[in-house]
Amino acid sequence: MLLARTRPSVRCCLRPSVRPSLHTSLRPSARPYSRAHYDEQLVYKFASQKINPVTVGQLLKYRRLPLSRDNILDSVAYSQAELPVRLAKRVISFHNLPFIVGTNPHIARVYELYYDAFDRLHAFAPITDLDAEWSFTCALERQTQMLADVIPAIAQGFLECKQYMPREGRTAFINDLIRSRIGLRVIGEQHVALSHQFREPHAAADDEPWVGAIHTKLRPARMMEQYASLVQNMCEMHYATAPSYYLDGDVDQTISYIPSHFEYIACELLKNAFRATVDFTAKSDRSSHPPIQITITKGDGYVGVRIRDQGGGISKENMPNVFEYSWSSVMSPSAADDASGSMAAMSLQTNIALQQGVGGPIAGLGFGLPMARLYAGYFGGSLDIVSMEGFGCDVFLKLRSIEGSVEDKKI
Amino acid sequence: MRRRLASSVASYHESQQKLKTTTSAAAALSTSSASAASAAHARAVSAQSGRSLQQKFYENRILDRYTAQEPKKVTLRQLVLFGRQLTEDKLVASANYVRSELPVRLAHRISDFQFLPYIAGTNPHLKMVYDLYWRAFDEFRKFAPVKTLDDNRRFCDNVKKNLLEHSQVIPQLGMGVAECADLVAPDEIDRFMNQMLISRISRRTLAEQHIRLSEQYDDDLRAHLGLTATEGYAQMASAPRGFATQRIGIVRADCSVAQIVNECAMHAAGLYEDAHHLPPGTAPQVIVEGHTDATFMCIPAHFSYIVHELLKNAMSHVMQRYAARLESDAAALATAAGGGAAAFGGEPLFPPIRVTVCSSHSDIVVRVSDQGGGINPDVLPYIWSFTHPLKAKRLHNFHAVQRMEARMGEADAVPPLVSLGFGLPMSNVYAKYWGGSVNVHSLPGYGVDAYVQLPRLGNVVENISARRPQMAAGA
Numbered sequence: 001m002l003l004a005r006t007r008p009s010v011r012c013c014l015r016p017s018v019r020p021s022l023h024t025s026l027r028p029s030a031r032p033y034s035r036a037h038y039d040e041q042l043v044y045k046f047a048s049q050k051i052n053p054v055t056v057g058q059l060l061k062y063r064r065l066p067l068s069r070d071n072i073l074d075s076v077a078y079s080q081a082e083l084p085v086r087l088a089k090r091v092i093s094f095h096n097l098p099f100i101v102g103t104n105p106h107i108a109r110v111y112e113l114y115y116d117a118f119d120r121l122h123a124f125a126p127i128t129d130l131d132a133e134w135s136f137t138c139a140l141e142r143q144t145q146m147l148a149d150v151i152p153a154i155a156q157g158f159l160e161c162k163q164y165m166p167r168e169g170r171t172a173f174i175n176d177l178i179r180s181r182i183g184l185r186v187i188g189e190q191h192v193a194l195s196h197q198f199r200e201p202h203a204a205a206d207d208e209p210w211v212g213a214i215h216t217k218l219r220p221a222r223m224m225e226q227y228a229s230l231v232q233n234m235c236e237m238h239y240a241t242a243p244s245y246y247l248d249g250d251v252d253q254t255i256s257y258i259p260s261h262f263e264y265i266a267c268e269l270l271k272n273a274f275r276a277t278v279d280f281t282a283k284s285d286r287s288s289h290p291p292i293q294i295t296i297t298k299g300d301g302y303v304g305v306r307i308r309d310q311g312g313g314i315s316k317e318n319m320p321n322v323f324e325y326s327w328s329s330v331m332s333p334s335a336a337d338d339a340s341g342s343m344a345a346m347s348l349q350t351n352i353a354l355q356q357g358v359g360g361p362i363a364g365l366g367f368g369l370p371m372a373r374l375y376a377g378y379f380g381g382s383l384d385i386v387s388m389e390g391f392g393c394d395v396f397l398k399l400r401s402i403e404g405s406v407e408d409k410k411i
Numbered sequence: 412m413r414r415r416l417a418s419s420v421a422s423y424h425e426s427q428q429k430l431k432t433t434t435s436a437a438a439a440l441s442t443s444s445a446s447a448a449s450a451a452h453a454r455a456v457s458a459q460s461g462r463s464l465q466q467k468f469y470e471n472r473i474l475d476r477y478t479a480q481e482p483k484k485v486t487l488r489q490l491v492l493f494g495r496q497l498t499e500d501k502l503v504a505s506a507n508y509v510r511s512e513l514p515v516r517l518a519h520r521i522s523d524f525q526f527l528p529y530i531a532g533t534n535p536h537l538k539m540v541y542d543l544y545w546r547a548f549d550e551f552r553k554f555a556p557v558k559t560l561d562d563n564r565r566f567c568d569n570v571k572k573n574l575l576e577h578s579q580v581i582p583q584l585g586m587g588v589a590e591c592a593d594l595v596a597p598d599e600i601d602r603f604m605n606q607m608l609i610s611r612i613s614r615r616t617l618a619e620q621h622i623r624l625s626e627q628y629d630d631d632l633r634a635h636l637g638l639t640a641t642e643g644y645a646q647m648a649s650a651p652r653g654f655a656t657q658r659i660g661i662v663r664a665d666c667s668v669a670q671i672v673n674e675c676a677m678h679a680a681g682l683y684e685d686a687h688h689l690p691p692g693t694a695p696q697v698i699v700e701g702h703t704d705a706t707f708m709c710i711p712a713h714f715s716y717i718v719h720e721l722l723k724n725a726m727s728h729v730m731q732r733y734a735a736r737l738e739s740d741a742a743a744l745a746t747a748a749g750g751g752a753a754a755f756g757g758e759p760l761f762p763p764i765r766v767t768v769c770s771s772h773s774d775i776v777v778r779v780s781d782q783g784g785g786i787n788p789d790v791l792p793y794i795w796s797f798t799h800p801l802k803a804k805r806l807h808n809f810h811a812v813q814r815m816e817a818r819m820g821e822a823d824a825v826p827p828l829v830s831l832g833f834g835l836p837m838s839n840v841y842a843k844y845w846g847g848s849v850n851v852h853s854l855p856g857y858g859v860d861a862y863v864q865l866p867r868l869g870n871v872v873e874n875i876s877a878r879r880p881q882m883a884a885g886a
Contacts, residue, residue, distance in 0.1 A: 249854075249856075249857050250856055250857065295854065295857060297854040297855055297856050297857040298855065298856045299788070299855040299856070300788060300855070304854050304855065304857075306852075306854060306860075313769070313771070315771070316771075316773065316774065384852065386850065386852065386860075386862055388767070388769040388776040388778060388862070389769065389771035389772075389774060389776070390702070390769055390770055390771035390772075391701055391702070391767065391769035391771075391776070394778075394852070394860060396852050396854075
């Protein structure tokens with residue numbers, strides 16, 4: 001992870017660099033298919049409950065440190081109430097897919113994962129002491145790891161089922177999945193982080209910027225500088241050349257946000273900008289790369305980031321596709337149709353890229369923009385792209401600060 | 412019942428008049444003062460127009476015949492190809508095309524008026540435009556078919572007269588919709604205004620193109636054959652125009668983007684320098700970069716309007732944000748004569764406005780980027796609306812404007828510091844007309860990026876619509 005936390009954590013962070021292979025480790029209570037059909041009662045019971053939307057107030061509830069035992073028990077009670085309901089709803093959403101789609105191995109695997117997560121988490125009795133809370137937190141952490149790569153698996157599965165489901169249906173399903181997944185992870189990560197924070201008493205300083213997974217004094221300019229430098233190195237590694245960049249605007253601005261989200265979005269956008277610039281220089285006859293301009297602006301309760309490149313822009317025909325899943329201007333059309341060989345290789349790359357956040361190849365995966373947009377929009381922000389075909393692109397990212405002033409904002 | 416309705420309508424408009432004259436300092440255009448005597452007069456006028464409205468109801472069947480027809484839309488390329496090799500026959504055909512198109516397009520817009528809520532349609536300003544349109548419609552549909560060049564000249568004179576008379580339409584519409592802001596939903600008014608204005612541009616484009624072609628033809632003949640306009644045309648053959656011509660009527664096939672931007676920049680700078688009494692060269696500098704040699708097929712007047720509006724916005728924001736710099740250093744200003752940016756402690760007085768031109772195979776995109784601090788967030792949601800109540804205050808400024816043709820360089824008719832709130836929506840209308848668009852992204856605390864995108868090749872059809880789909884006949 002790029003943003004190293006300044007406090008040591010008891011457990012390793014949520015994104016280990018070595019991930020156990022899913023095929024070997026996880027075959028939980030080996031659920032035969034026939035049992036799945038009749039075991040539905042419990043899931044439907046949970047799924048029929050209403051979701052209480054996460055509010056920003058809830059996330060920031062314990063910002064007054066030090067955390068007390070009651071705070072932690074309160075937080076776990078909230079997670080215990082919310083997570084199984086949301087997991088159950090995800091499980092149910094698979095039930096509504098066409099049968100043939102549900103039998104696709106990738107989609108079936110993801111279904112199993114969600115069902116399993118639901119099984120493990122809903123079975124905890126109401127938690128009243130710290131030991132039980134700790135085992136819940138560990139289970140939560142484990143589940144979060146296991147659900148880490150569902151998106152590429154789903155995307156690959158859908159690609160193989162292209163002819164059985166219309167594109168709008170697939171897109172809607174993936175959008176719902178991602179949005180709900182963001183919610184799950186936000187609630188889960190927040191509790192796990194709070195739990196760790198509670199058990200490290202020396203981190204109870206007054207100016208502690210962390211509230212669980214939220215960093216209240218994030219400096220976008222500094223982050224963009226770091227990410228741009230990293231992406232520049234990646235670019236240099238892959239293409240033996242890379243454009244320069246510069247930052248301007250309101251560089252002292254701070255925002256309260258979840259760093260891993262910001263990292264994901266910013267790196268996706270920067271990867272696009274750098275790659276496009278290098279590609280376009282090769283195609284045109286200019287002698288050097290025009291620099292990439294990153295402008296930070298402040299708004300009322302939000303921060304704007306504009307990334308300007310001269311990478312040739314996105315053509316008019318491709319503009320409607322940039323926010324589609326599994327579509328990439330780098331990918332050739334034949335690769336998109338090929339349901340086996342090359343897609344398997346691609347999915348491996350996708351896994352690496354998403355797992356480690358930033359590592360992996362610099363382009364071609366087809367998820368960057370749609371997911372970045374969903375992440376940006378999750379806390380009320382937005383992502384817009386303006387393309388000047390033949391010249392370059394301007395990307396406008398707006399992130400809303402997660403602050404107590406919008407306590408009852410639902411997400 | 413009718414009389415009561417008419418009188419209640421009259422009293423509503425009477426109260427509006429009272430409101431207008433007490434709030435606006437400028438003299439009201441076509442309304443009388445709010446004294447008791449003239450109130451009675453106003454009532455009488457309204458009652459009378461009420462009666463003529465009712466009379467018109469039965470004449471509407473004529474209109475229906477025209478609204479049933481679809482407008483025959485053209486592309487820029489068609490206009491160019493048509494005008495490149497003009498013959499007398501072609502000119503006559505063009506005259507008849509215009510003669511038959513104008514009533515159809517007018518009919519559709521008259522019909523739009525008729526579907527406004529009654530109370531809006533009886534507003535005196537909107538009513539005035541409605542009457543103007545009806546008269547024009549009648550005139551054009553009764554005009555005999557054009558057969559000779561003499562007929563054409565008479566037709567052109569007629570059209571020119573109409574164009575002049577209708578140059579008050581935009582201010583009248585502006586005032587009318589401002590007064591109806593609380594009577595009709597803003598969306599509906601915006602849609603109404605957009606359709607009105609696009610159709611107006613389309614009619615004026617056809618008319619002006621034809622007039623200009625006729626003039627060019629006449630000039631050509633005279634230059635070529637030494638004939639005056641009154642001598643018999645029978646003697647001469649047509650004077651063919653070469654393919655080299657890039658100016659066909661009001662269309663230019665090879666309009667240089669950078670050149671237009673620079674012209675607009677100079678003009679806008681001059682406007683603001685005059686208005687603020689500044690020495691030349693102090694206004695924010697406009698730097699043009701990107702594909703500076705790009706050209707495209709367009710009507711330069713339309714493109715200039717859009718670019719001029721965007722540059723005006725950029726300049727005014729920048730100058731407002733750094734207004735302090737204007738006041739502080741008089742000495743610096745005094746030395747800032749001639750070209751280039753003025754100096755203010757070593758750096759330019761204002762951060763420059765950067766215009767980036769980008770030309771792709773099928774489109775031109777022009778990005779106007781300024782550091783004027785962005786758009787006020789309270790106003791931001793309404794910048795594209797003609798009529799949002801927040802803007803209604805500004806629309807009263809139309810009282811100060813007598814004529815407005817929405818052209819660049821209307822400084823004598825439209826004082827530059829009077830903000831009408833019209834620039835952006837009007838630019839959008841011009842862009843949309845030929846299948847382009849205008850987009851604005853505001854970076855609060857920093858500046859604004861505005862993008863104009865227009866098709867390059869002139870092969871996009873006019874973007875006018877017929878009237879709203881109505882209920883089926885007999886329903």
